[in-house]
Amino acid sequence: MDKVSISHEQLEAVKELCNIGVGRGASVLNTMLSSHISLNVPDVQILSSNEFRDELKSFAKDSSISSVSLAFQGKISGSAQLMFPTETASSLVSVLVDESDELDMDALRAGTFCEVGNIVLNGVMGSISNILGLTFDYSVPEYIEANPENFIQKPALNENSHVLLAKTRFTIDELDIEGDIALFMRIGAINILIETIEKKFDLL
Amino acid sequence: MTTPEVNTKGITFLHSPHGYSILDYVSVGICVFDKNYRVLFWNKCLAHWSHVDASNIEGKNIMEKFPTLNSPGFKERIDSVFNSGPPVLFSSQLHRNTIPCIMSDGSYMIQKTVVSAIPSSEPGEFYALMAIENATELSRKVSEYRMLRNKAIEEVNLRKQIEEELREKNKALLEHQDIKINQERLKVLLEMAGATAHELNQPLMTLLGTIELIHMTQELPKDFSTYLNSIEKSARRIADIVSKIQKIRQYQTKKYLNDVSIIDFNESSL
Numbered sequence: 001m002d003k004v005s006i007s008h009e010q011l012e013a014v015k016e017l018c019n020i021g022v023g024r025g026a027s028v029l030n031t032m033l034s035s036h037i038s039l040n041v042p043d044v045q046i047l048s049s050n051e052f053r054d055e056l057k058s059f060a061k062d063s064s065i066s067s068v069s070l071a072f073q074g075k076i077s078g079s080a081q082l083m084f085p086t087e088t089a090s091s092l093v094s095v096l097v098d099e100s101d102e103l104d105m106d107a108l109r110a111g112t113f114c115e116v117g118n119i120v121l122n123g124v125m126g127s128i129s130n131i132l133g134l135t136f137d138y139s140v141p142e143y144i145e146a147n148p149e150n151f152i153q154k155p156a157l158n159e160n161s162h163v164l165l166a167k168t169r170f171t172i173d174e175l176d177i178e179g180d181i182a183l184f185m186r187i188g189a190i191n192i193l194i195e196t197i198e199k200k201f202d203l204l
Numbered sequence: 205m206t207t208p209e210v211n212t213k214g215i216t217f218l219h220s221p222h223g224y225s226i227l228d229y230v231s232v233g234i235c236v237f238d239k240n241y242r243v244l245f246w247n248k249c250l251a252h253w254s255h256v257d258a259s260n261i262e263g264k265n266i267m268e269k270f271p272t273l274n275s276p277g278f279k280e281r282i283d284s285v286f287n288s289g290p291p292v293l294f295s296s297q298l299h300r301n302t303i304p305c306i307m308s309d310g311s312y313m314i315q316k317t318v319v320s321a322i323p324s325s326e327p328g329e330f331y332a333l334m335a336i337e338n339a340t341e342l343s344r345k346v347s348e349y350r351m352l353r354n355k356a357i358e359e360v361n362l363r364k365q366i367e368e369e370l371r372e373k374n375k376a377l378l379e380h381q382d383i384k385i386n387q388e389r390l391k392v393l394l395e396m397a398g399a400t401a402h403e404l405n406q407p408l409m410t411l412l413g414t415i416e417l418i419h420m421t422q423e424l425p426k427d428f429s430t431y432l433n434s435i436e437k438s439a440r441r442i443a444d445i446v447s448k449i450q451k452i453r454q455y456q457t458k459k460y461l462n463d464v465s466i467i468d469f470n471e472s473s474l
Binding site for chain 1: 302320
């Protein structure tokens with residue numbers, strides 16, 4: 001199996017791209033919502049599928065995972081996902097729409113979460129696309145809820161795929177929660193992404 | 205592919221037997237507009253919902269007819285689509301609707317909208333395709349579900365509260381019952397003890413007095429004196445028990461044979 005090797009500078013560049021993207025997302029969210037929201041990406045790592053499986057289990061604990069998935073195709077193909085433990089996703093929606101936090105993640109709330117994820121992921125993908133000069137074809141974002149075991153059974157996560165995992169901190173008024181932005185890509189695609197970053201940021 | 209139609213004003217519309225006009229047959233409201241927000245296609249479903257015919261909006265700026273699209277959180281996001289950005293989703297809970305449509309009951313339709321980039325007739329340029337789903341029924345069902353759920357939770361909580369109150373009252377009742385039983389027991393015990401002490405005291409005094417008189421007799425056989433001492437000892441023990449019976453103020457028992465409990469004179473007379 002091929003391997004991905006990434007330097008500290010390259011990871012910092014990816015982190016910068018993600019921070020620009022989530023910053024744009026936060027800016028859009030703040031024009032729409034009464035609560036002030038700030039987003040930042042304190043940590044980025046590239047994980048193998050097995051490492052991601054372990055990470056996901058510890059991230060979800062005993063909860064299911066709620067995710068907004070945005071599939072993209074182009075020179076680099078894969079899917080971008082914003083993931084939270086379902087209870088956290090539900091709390092996020094409750095704060096944003098000022099509802100009781102005892103409600104289930106029903107279809108309406110899933111739709112709201114999907115829009116929030118859409119805004120954040122569009123910021124990140126827009127940032128990657130604009131700064132790296134890449135164009136993508138996108139699918140319509142979708143909401144996925146599954147327990148960690150089923151979530152990692154997805155075909156997108158096979159032995160050849162790697163995950164670019166960006167820890168994302170959401171701070172909304174009194175609520176301080178952490179979610180993950182995960183870019184699922186095959187190793188070849190990750191390597192192309194790294195090469196493009198190298199050229200663009202002159203890291204060679 | 206679409207065969208664009210160009211009218212006298214040079215505006216490209218997207219009606220064609222093989223192009224977007226197929227979207228006239230779907231039950232989703234669909235419109236296509238260019239980067240100047242000029243409507244190029246308005247399907248029949250959206251015309252029916254909005255009561256705006258395609259002929260009255262195609263070629264016109266959609267934001268002039270529907271200013272909601274120019275409000276914060278709309279235009280900025282839709283603009284990204286013209287640069288081949290990812291689809292933009294407007295949820296029914298955060299926006300209620302993108303194209304206000306009044307339904308037959310007079311209420312506004314609740315909508316879920318996705319705006320996606322589609323290639324335009326010019327290379328490298330993109331149109332926005334807005335697909336609107338009627339989410340009114342879903343919203344109504346979810347609201348009903350929430351009401352039923354809240355009602356069920358309230359009923360469960362009320363039931364729990366009533367059960368807890370019932371448990372507390374039952375406990376208080378049992379405690380009160382215990383107190384009453386103990387009071388009755390003590391009353392009977394005190395009456396019995398009083399009567400017993402009274403009835404035993406007189407023959408006991410006679411017995412002890414007689415023993416005293418026999419002791420005063422000068423010439424008693426040695427064996428007789430030993431037996432008399434034993435009788436006196438037992439009589440004094442009975443006197444001691446009678447004294448304890450007289451002092452009983454509470455009901456205390458101790459285990460006896462075959463799981464039978466008997467009154468503990470020592471503990472009860474403390």
